[in-house]
Amino acid sequence: MKHPARDEWISYLYDEVAPAKKSALAEHLQQCPECQAQLGGFQQAMGALDEWTLPAHRRSSAAGTWLKWAAAAAVVLSVGFAVGRSTASGSREIAALRSEMKQLVAQSTADANVETIRLLGELNESWKTRLQAAQLQHDNDYASLRKELETVAILTEASFQQARQQLVQLAEYTRPASADGTRQ
Amino acid sequence: MGKSFLKKLPALFATSDEQIMWRVQMADDPAAFARLVERWQGPIRRLCERMLADRHRAEDAAQETFVRVFSRRKEYQAQGKFSTFLWRVALNLCYDELRRVRRRGEQPIDASTAENHAPESGFVSSEAAPDDQLVKLERAEAVQRALRQLPDPYRSVIVLRHYENLKFREIAEVLDIPEGTVKSRMAEALTQLGQLLREPKNFKPPTSSSIRKESLIV
Numbered sequence: 001m002k003h004p005a006r007d008e009w010i011s012y013l014y015d016e017v018a019p020a021k022k023s024a025l026a027e028h029l030q031q032c033p034e035c036q037a038q039l040g041g042f043q044q045a046m047g048a049l050d051e052w053t054l055p056a057h058r059r060s061s062a063a064g065t066w067l068k069w070a071a072a073a074a075v076v077l078s079v080g081f082a083v084g085r086s087t088a089s090g091s092r093e094i095a096a097l098r099s100e101m102k103q104l105v106a107q108s109t110a111d112a113n114v115e116t117i118r119l120l121g122e123l124n125e126s127w128k129t130r131l132q133a134a135q136l137q138h139d140n141d142y143a144s145l146r147k148e149l150e151t152v153a154i155l156t157e158a159s160f161q162q163a164r165q166q167l168v169q170l171a172e173y174t175r176p177a178s179a180d181g182t183r184q
Numbered sequence: 185m186g187k188s189f190l191k192k193l194p195a196l197f198a199t200s201d202e203q204i205m206w207r208v209q210m211a212d213d214p215a216a217f218a219r220l221v222e223r224w225q226g227p228i229r230r231l232c233e234r235m236l237a238d239r240h241r242a243e244d245a246a247q248e249t250f251v252r253v254f255s256r257r258k259e260y261q262a263q264g265k266f267s268t269f270l271w272r273v274a275l276n277l278c279y280d281e282l283r284r285v286r287r288r289g290e291q292p293i294d295a296s297t298a299e300n301h302a303p304e305s306g307f308v309s310s311e312a313a314p315d316d317q318l319v320k321l322e323r324a325e326a327v328q329r330a331l332r333q334l335p336d337p338y339r340s341v342i343v344l345r346h347y348e349n350l351k352f353r354e355i356a357e358v359l360d361i362p363e364g365t366v367k368s369r370m371a372e373a374l375t376q377l378g379q380l381l382r383e384p385k386n387f388k389p390p391t392s393s394s395i396r397k398e399s400l401i402v
Contacts, residue, residue, distance in 0.1 A: 007367035010374075014345060016352055045374040048381055049346050051320065052327045054233055 004028060009039055013046065201266035209257050217257075220266070221250050227348055228274050234343040235278040236285075237332055245281055249274040264357075271350075271358045275340055282336060330380035338373035341366055 004012075004025055011017045012025045029035055201223065207216040228249050232242035252273050253260075260269050331339055337359075344350045344358065345366075352370070356363040 006371040007364060010367045010371050011352065014352070041378050042371070042374045045378040045381070046346065048323070048327050048330075048377065049342065052234075052324045052331075054230055 003032065003035055006038070009035070009042065013039070013042055202262060205257070205260055205266045206262060208254070209260065209262075212257075214254075217250075217254055224267070224270055225250070228270065231271070231274055231343055231348060232278055234331075234347055235275070235336075235339065236281055237328055241281055241285075245274070245277045248277055252277070265354075268354065268357045271344065272360075275358065278340075279336055326381060330377055333380055334373055334376055338369055338376065341369045342373050342377070345370060 029039065201220060204216050204220050207213050225246060229242060229246040232245040233239060236242050236245060253270060341355060344355045352363050352366050355366045
């Protein structure tokens with residue numbers, strides 16, 4: 001009798017043979033103690049392999065760079081799940097949890113409001129001070145500018161007068177000369 | 185039929201790994217890559233844990249796998265499956281780590297601790313008595329010890345086919361060898377495993393509690 005190859009039995013054991021081939025192998029197996037023994041050996045080893053099971057993993061134990069993203073996704077999912085659970089179930093615990101959550105939210109909102117108002121007050125104060133300082137600076141600048149302008153104006157007037165006097169003097173000098181000229 | 189169609193709907197609209205990876209390649213989008221990490225971190229971590237038989241080293245190797253895949257994102261060829269690329273990177277990292285461990289002559293940190301092969305449900309389950317749990321743990325430990333003695337190429341085929349449920353064809357792609365070779369490795373691996381498990385040195389002397397259990401059974 002021609003025995004199927006070992007590889008064929010391996011495919012048979014892992015259910016990777018076409019149906020026709022499978023029934024042919026099964027038929028052979030029924031009447032061949034040799035192949036039965038071989039298959040039995042494989043099956044025993046396969047059964048032994050099944051005895052080594054791995055414990056379930058804790059997701060957080062391998063938090064690497066990539067796994068952090070996965071963790072973030074898991075958080076989002078679990079929040080969604082929690083929300084779903086709380087809306088789906090009407091048990092007392094959920095209700096208690098919900099009222100607690102409500103209180104917490106109300107409390108934290110109130111706290112946040114107080115803090116906001118305080119911060120707004122601070123901001124207002126600081127703006128006021130700054131505005132006053134700016135006003136003062138502006139006034140000072142204006143006053144000094146005015147003073148300077150006045151000085152310039154006085155100086156200008158003085159120089160105008162001086163110029164007029166000089167013009168008068170000039171006129172007085174040139175008149176006798178021209179009179180002389182007409183005489184000649 | 186309507187129901188099964190509805191069940192398949194999300195899968196139809198889900199973005200494939202390859203589409204996401206294309207986005208990662210084109211736009212260097214870390215958020216898109218985070219989706220791939222989320223999808224694959226479980227299987228990759230399990231692969232590393234089975235290959236290295238050390239939970240802490242496995243965590244590091246799994247993390248390193250994703251870092252390496254992101255840094256080599258341009259090397260990924262769009263015509264291949266993303267998972268094939270990912271398994272290959274992870275497996276190579278495991279081989280490197282195993283070589284390092286052997287060179288240093290180190291023992292896996294927690295190979296002999298119960299934590300590594302406790303059943304999924306935790307230590308105490310409602311169905312099994314504590315003694316049954318202990319017997320289970322001892323058997324699991326024996327399997328783990330036997331697997332550690334297999335050559336790396338045999339162990340990787342066992343891990344990918346038996347534990348991670350990849351088809352032989354997919355394993356052939358990951359390892360870049362003919363499918364027939366994968367199957368012969370699997371046959372050889374199971375044969376050797378059976379022999380190793382029959383060797384008495386692979387079993388610890390029974391503890392007092394398991395003796396008590398056996399005497400109760402007899």
